[in-house]
Amino acid sequence: MDPTLLLKAHERLQRCMADDRDGENPDDPSTVQSMPIILNIPKVNPPVKTDLLEAAAKATVACCLDDRAGGDTAYAEALQSWYGARIRKIARRARNTAWDNVHDVPGVTVESGTAKARACVPTAVVDTHPLVSRLQIGGTDLPDDAPGPLRLDVPTVFVQRDLGMTLGKAAAQVGHGAMLLAAAMPLEWVLQWAERGFDLQVREISAEEFDKQCARADAVPVRDAGYTEVDPGSLTVVAVPTP
Numbered sequence: 001m002d003p004t005l006l007l008k009a010h011e012r013l014q015r016c017m018a019d020d021r022d023g024e025n026p027d028d029p030s031t032v033q034s035m036p037i038i039l040n041i042p043k044v045n046p047p048v049k050t051d052l053l054e055a056a057a058k059a060t061v062a063c064c065l066d067d068r069a070g071g072d073t074a075y076a077e078a079l080q081s082w083y084g085a086r087i088r089k090i091a092r093r094a095r096n097t098a099w100d101n102v103h104d105v106p107g108v109t110v111e112s113g114t115a116k117a118r119a120c121v122p123t124a125v126v127d128t129h130p131l132v133s134r135l136q137i138g139g140t141d142l143p144d145d146a147p148g149p150l151r152l153d154v155p156t157v158f159v160q161r162d163l164g165m166t167l168g169k170a171a172a173q174v175g176h177g178a179m180l181l182a183a184a185m186p187l188e189w190v191l192q193w194a195e196r197g198f199d200l201q202v203r204e205i206s207a208e209e210f211d212k213q214c215a216r217a218d219a220v221p222v223r224d225a226g227y228t229e230v231d232p233g234s235l236t237v238v239a240v241p242t243p
Helices: 003-017 049-064 074-083 096-104 167-184 187-195 207-214
Strands: 033-040 088-094 107-112 115-120 156-160 201-205 220-223 235-240
Touching (some): 003 074, 003 167, 003 187, 033 049, 033 167, 049 107, 049 115, 049 156, 088 096, 096 115, 156 207, 167 220, 167 235, 201 207
Parallel strands (some): 033 088, 156 201
Antiparallel strands (some): 220 235
16 A cells, blocks of 8 residues: 555545535436445355455455555546445345456455455446446345454444344445544554554444444444435444444
């Protein structure tokens, strides 16, 4: 990661926190933007659920802070257009050849434990790349797992377990939490995080525990627009610099 390019990418990412974003015009489909998150879920030896959520979160923030995001590139332009609108993400599943093929779409792939996920540059939903649009959005979940004790030295994205979000919805939400945490934190902290490969952990917790995390001064909560699965205004995940 080039520090100069990371600085510019971070400045651009902070745009998604601004109150004066242009938003979108429902009458103009080109303004309805989305970032595809592709989850590699093979039939044989599927990944552990927590690993896959962590891969999705890491891939999202890595995509936003990639060197290409800090340059004068089509990649950066796509992100900035998305930052200025509503920050949608759509998770899709792939396997085998379909998974290999999505690497022709600009983005970043991350491995985390048993899992792989790829965050692709955003586009207008109507212009989603055919290699992505043909992938299934829902229909697959993974069993809950026991990820073990929290590490105390890495950022954490907590998922509000009682909402009962599907795997795809949760993957999109943890990605949102990771990128908003990067936008909220100072550049020096983000530089150090980037040097560690955006290492993080994801944990699902009860509503009561979740509310306690949201009350922290350094908490970065995600309030969902309510397009799918949850009520508008629901707090779905909260990201914190350390647990």
